[in-house]
Amino acid sequence: MDFELYKRDARRPSLALKVAAIGLRRVLRPFLRHPEASFRALVVLDDWSAVDIYRQACNTLLEADNNYDPAGNRTVLVTKAFEINDQPSASMVAKLRPIRHAVIFCDKPEEISQHLRLVLDFDVSVPKPTAADFARAAERLSLPIKPGEAEQLAAFPLETVSLAARPGRPVARALKSLASMQDPDAEAKPQAQSKRGPNLETLAGYGEARDWGLQLAADILAYKQGKLEWADVDRGVLLHGPPGTGKTMFAQALANTVDIPLLLASAARWQSEGHLGDLLKAMRDVFDRANRLRPCIVFIDEFDSFGSRRFNVHSQHHDYKRHVINGLLECLDPSEGREGIIVIGATNDIDAIDPALLRPGRLEKTVAIELPDGDARIEILKHHLGDYETKTDFREYVFGSRGMTGADIAKVARDARRFARRRGSTVVLEEDILAAIPSRLPLTSDQRYRVAVHEAGHAIVGLTLDLGPLEMVAIASHLPREGEEVALGLTGFQPASAAFSTEADLTAKLTMCLAGLAAEKLVLGGHSVASGGGPGSDLVRATEIALMMERSFGFGTSLATEADNNTARQLHDETLDRAVEARLQASLNSALVILETGRSALDALALALTERLALTGEAVQEIISEASGKKAHEAKIGSGGGRS
Structure with a gap:
């Protein structure tokens, strides 16, 4: 019934x-x-x-x-x-x-x-x-x-x-x-995000995306004032980067900066309306709404969810995907144009997107949003702390927050404010911030010394080979959190242009890459697994450089060149494998010679780094000069010099 x-x-x-x-x-x-x-x-x-x-x-x-x-x-x-x-x-x-x-x-x-x-x-x-x-x-x-x-x-x-x-x-x-x-x-009004959050001018950590956004904001303002034709304004952009890096916040900040509506959409929202016809209708409705609100921004999240017509062409779902992508193409590039409508897509997987969606007139520009650097992480934290006063130099926070996204930092700020409120204070202390960062296991004294020796090796060899001004050397005090891909140490040289690198230049870089491993072998009798592993590790970078020297740049025994630098595939070539290994061994030996000669500087720098965790380039130079001067003085005394 x-x-x-x-x-x-x-x-x-x-x-x-x-x-x-x-x-x-x-x-x-x-x-x-x-x-x-x-x-x-x-x-x-x-x-x-x-x-x-x-x-x-x-x-x-x-x-x-x-x-x-x-x-x-x-x-x-x-x-x-x-x-x-x-x-x-x-x-x-x-x-x-x-x-x-x-x-x-x-x-x-x-x-x-x-x-x-x-x-x-x-x-x-x-x-x-x-x-x-x-x-x-x-x-x-x-x-x-x-x-x-x-x-x-x-x-x-x-x-x-x-x-x-x-x-x-x-x-x-x-x-x-x-x-x-x-x-x-x-x-009764079209659904648009209300103005909230920061403007582009106050955003930190967005790099190229922020620069593009500020230029677009200026163009949109000129268009609204009748000073610029729409034909001269960018149609859209695809933002790509790790989850939590603030792609949605970027779109909101851009809308705030030029004071225009922001419409939020995604494949999942459209799909939730029902079958294919409902999805396409929901998609068209968003652009219809944007047409009434123009100028405005349409932000489409998880843009890779639409997929690509290139993949799985024999799948039973391929026709469905083709209809969806074709429908989106009609919305992005209609025959009558889409004057006044900026489209921003966001994705964590740019390779999964149909190339047709990224052609001129659609999402014609792609911009990477990387994880924020140290300065940006400080500014992001300050933004999320709001009116709370801070009493910290942020040094420990910078190292503790490595690998964090903007979303992670927002949570740190919330927790730090809560810790301050529990004390009945509106002042956030350094211990509040550090307590809010998810816990990591501290490095033991032996582990910290090993990392310090490793980074000291990079610094000394890099300075000896004149790879550029040394900016800083730093080591972590704690192990990375589970799932984080964060290095335990960092040696930063100011990068020089690589446009006209010679064989000597690349060999110097190769030697510096292997200098951490060499320092561990020299001081501790052997290296740890930290030198190898995933992309970006010392051994991977060194292998890639040696491989390109042999196969891409004509610095090997053969001038035959391959544009594809697929390391795993190319190293199945035994001749190439032997040539790459010879370069790696030669550079490792060069690093060992440099470090043996400067052993006193290596020991002094490793000890200082173990105690202080971070050193500026100037501080490193002073430690090396002092250690080298002391050694020269001892050598002079040992040879009988200086006695009356």
Whole structure:
């Protein structure tokens, strides 16, 4: 019995649909009474957010699914103005030729093209539903309703009422759900993110993306002022980088900077609407909404979810994916253009995206958002700490937060503020910040010394081979958190241009890469696994350099060159393998010779680094000079010099 009731409710029109039908019947009554008369009407809706409800009601009133001519053509058309407004006149005439009853919905009649105006018979307006409309609709549905309840329903957008007052649900219960909305008219407006968060000028850690955004912001402001044509404004960008690096925040900050609306979308949101047709409709609706709000930004998250038509072409789902991507291409690059609409996509996997989506006129630029560096992490933390005062030099925080994303740092700030509040203070101390960083196991004294020896080796060999100004040397005090790919040490030289590197230049880099391993062998009798491992490790970088010298740059025994630097594949070549190994061994031996000669400096620098964790380039130079001077003095005394 309960199932039968459910089926009956499912077949019953909703209250909102019945209200829309009442409004349409009122303005179309003469034609509904004489179905043999043909007409083409422009219907202007005061509540545009409910256009799909009115469209469904109109299809029912005109029996659109049951009206065909002898040739099988539909004779009823119910559509939105933007779907045909910009069509060429010949296409418009062809589309409307078999149509006897046409209803075209719009919200801004002044935007209707002259061609479309010529084919219309009349235009009418449908005002927002009144309390009387709700009362009449409830009566026709045999739905109990009180006069006061009808007035309350009329205060809300019809689209919102359609969600709360589903078939079979009592009006009182629907009103209880609606009562939680503080602003009944809020959803009458197109859904756009309200202005919140920072502007681009105050963002830290975005590098090239921030530079591009600031230039785009200037262009959009010039466009809004009529000083720049839209043809000179970038159409969009694809932001790619690790999760949590703030791609959504970037879009919000850009919108804030130029004071334009931001619409949020994703493949998952569109897919949640239902089957393929529903997904494509939801996709078009977002761009339709953007067209009304322009200039504006459409932000599409998880852009890789659309996939690529290049992959799995024999899959049973390939046609579905092709339709979705083609639909998105139509939205990104419509024949009429998309003036005033910037599209920003975000992805963690740029390789999974169909290349057609990244062509000029669509998402024509790709920008990487990397993990924030030390300075950026400090600025991000300060931003999230808000009005809280800080008492720290941030040194320990910089090392403890390596590998953190902006989202991770936001959580650190929340926790640090909470620790301060527990003390009844608005001052965040260094211990609050460090306590908020997820715990790591501290390095033992032996582990810390090994890392210090390793980094000291890099620094001394790099300075000896003149690889550029040394900026800093640092080691960690704790092991990385689980899942983090963070180095335990860092030796930073100011990079020089690699455009015209010679064989000697690359050999010096190769030697410096192996200097940490060499220092461990020299001081501790052998190296640890920390020298190898994943991408970016010393041994991997050294192997890549040696491989390119042999196979890509013509510095080996053969000038034959390969553009593909696939290390694993190329090292199956035994001749190449031996040549690469010879270069690696020669560079390792060179590093050992340099470090044996400067052993006193190596020992002194390793001890200082173990104690202080971080040293500037100037401090390193002073330690090396002092150790070298002391050794020279001892050698002089040992040889009898200096005695009277």
